[in-house]
Amino acid sequence: xxxxxxxxxxxxxxxxxxxxxxxxxxxxxxxxxxxxxxxxxxxxxxxxxxxxxxxxxxxxxxxxxxxxxxxxxxxxxxxxxxxxxxxxxxxxxxxxxxxxxxxxxxxxxxxxxxxxxxxxxxxxxxxxx
Amino acid sequence: xxxxxxxxxxxxxxxxxxxxxxxxxxxxxxxxxxxxxxxxxxxxxxxxxxxxxxxxxxxxxxxxxxxxxxxxxxxxxxxxxxxxxxxxxxxxxxxxxxxxxxxxxxxxxxxxxxxxxxxxxxxxxxxxxxxxxxxxxxxxxxxxxxxxxxxxxxxxxxxxxxxxxxxxxxxxxxxxxxxxxxxxxxxxxxxxxxxxxxxxxxxxxxxxxxxxxxxxxxxxxxxxxxxxxxxxx
Numbered sequence: 001x002x003x004x005x006x007x008x009x010x011x012x013x014x015x016x017x018x019x020x021x022x023x024x025x026x027x028x029x030x031x032x033x034x035x036x037x038x039x040x041x042x043x044x045x046x047x048x049x050x051x052x053x054x055x056x057x058x059x060x061x062x063x064x065x066x067x068x069x070x071x072x073x074x075x076x077x078x079x080x081x082x083x084x085x086x087x088x089x090x091x092x093x094x095x096x097x098x099x100x101x102x103x104x105x106x107x108x109x110x111x112x113x114x115x116x117x118x119x120x121x122x123x124x125x126x127x128x129x
Numbered sequence: 130x131x132x133x134x135x136x137x138x139x140x141x142x143x144x145x146x147x148x149x150x151x152x153x154x155x156x157x158x159x160x161x162x163x164x165x166x167x168x169x170x171x172x173x174x175x176x177x178x179x180x181x182x183x184x185x186x187x188x189x190x191x192x193x194x195x196x197x198x199x200x201x202x203x204x205x206x207x208x209x210x211x212x213x214x215x216x217x218x219x220x221x222x223x224x225x226x227x228x229x230x231x232x233x234x235x236x237x238x239x240x241x242x243x244x245x246x247x248x249x250x251x252x253x254x255x256x257x258x259x260x261x262x263x264x265x266x267x268x269x270x271x272x273x274x275x276x277x278x279x280x281x282x283x284x285x286x287x288x289x290x291x292x293x294x295x296x297x298x299x300x301x302x303x304x305x306x307x308x309x310x311x312x313x314x315x316x317x318x319x320x321x322x323x324x325x326x327x328x329x330x331x332x333x334x335x336x337x338x339x340x341x342x343x344x345x346x347x348x349x350x351x352x353x354x355x356x357x358x359x360x361x362x
Contacts (some may be wrong), residue, residue, distance in 0.1 A: 006163055015348035018339040049297050053290070054319045055158055056302045066269070 019054060020061040025071075027062070031071060031082060047129055078124045082097065130154050131176060132276065138171055138330075144236075145171045147330045149185070155273060156302050158320050160355055161310040163327035169310040170207060170278050172327065176308060177204035177276040202227075205263055205271035207278035212295050215253035217245055217262040236269025243291055257288040257361050264292050264319065268299045273346035275300065277309040289316055296320065318349040326353055333357065 013019050030036040042063075049059040053128060063080060066072045070088045074080045083089065108118055130151040138146040146168045153159055154174070161169050175187060177271040189201055212220050227276045240247050251259055254358040260280070267275060281289045297320060300307060311317045314324075318338060326334040334356040341352045 013319065013348075015351065016342065016346040018342045020339060046297070050294055052296070053293060054295065055322060056305070057322055058319075061339075105332075 020058050020065065023052065023054070023059070023062045024065050028068060028071070028092060028096065031089060032096065036082050038082050038084045038086065038089065040082045041078075042082065044079060130190060130254075132188050133176070133182075134186050136175060137184040138168075138175065138180070138185050140171075145330050146175070146182070149330075149332055151325065151335070153274070153306060153308055155304065155306050157322040158296070158302075158307045158309070160314070160317060160321040160324045162312070162314055162324060162349075162351075163310075164357070167294065167327040168330040169327055173204075173276050173278045173308065173310055176274075177202050177262065177336065179204065191233065201272050202274045202276055203267050203268040203272045205275070205277040205280055207282065209256060209259060209283070211251065211263055214250065216250050217247040217254075217265070220251065220262065220266055221247075221269060222273070224269060228270050229349060230271045231269050232271060233269065235271070238267050239265040239268045239295055243295050257284050260284050260288060260292065261295075264295055268295065273305055274307065275307045275309075277307065279310055279312070281311055283311045286316070289313060293317065293320055314349050314353060322351070324349055324353070325357055328357055331344065 013022050027036070033046070036042075042048070045056055045059045045063060048062075049056045052059075063072070063074075067074060070085075071083055071085055071092060072080050079089075105115070108115070133149055133151045136146060136149045137144065149172065151299075161172065163169050171180065174304060175182055178187075212223065215223060217240060218237075219241075221231075221233050224231045224236070225233050237247065240262065243265060245258055245261045245265060247256075247262075249258075251262060254262065260283075267277065281292060284292070293316070296307060309317075318324075321338050323335065324341070325332055325336050336352075338349060341347060341349065345352055345355075348353065
């Protein structure tokens, strides 16, 4: 079920991003980490909105977005399920990876570091593991 | 849809509301914020049909609004001592006698969800529990609009959180709307669709919460501080 990781009643949100997109990120993370498995039934919009303490309209937007991303399927009268098409989840993994690295590279550039010195640090970290 | 057009209100010589035009569609939770004395309570009373504007019009589904339309609007007053001689259950019975849209069954369900002891007199309850009882009585009504004046004020964070959950659980955003005033913007923000900021009786800002975050990278609290400072007349 969605949001299994959070024991806390209400989610806390950062101020710089719409709440719906923060919730989309959280659910995407749960799918990638396997907390949400293909075919799992998601909470209803109202249940999820109660769980995270967020407006029903916002959650509706989250579910619409996930469906547009191909990560969920809504079966009439039965609810919303995590897609069983592994290809779509694989796709999300790849997208997420590239997005994270792109953000990382942008922040490195913003502070004036060269890629080379960063790669060196990454290698050193990996070796010292 | 509730629509206010050029609404003004004076209290003796003092202008409390100045030329306010707003509309409140069905299916939203709308927050009204502003400093003390900015006109929030008066605006809510006018929306609820309890006070009449000196100038301007207010309409509900295109009908001109008067006191009898209170039937379509459930109003939660900003009053701690509220029928204090009743128990919560007696309060519900009283509400049932006053409002044909009131469901004792639903009110008891909300009270149970909020964990209120319905057999204790309101004056014997803690402030938090009175706030809960009042919320249960309001949500027991089945109306298109719930108008709530400071439903969270003076209550501790746990009570506020349970009231917020009660609002999500016991309203139907396909057919209903909630208009509420609040000072606890940080906690209430996640359930709001839009925010209206009043200052000295005027609407100085109004926007969709997700738009505010998306366009200004600010949450409601910092956005409100910003617009309140910017627009000084």
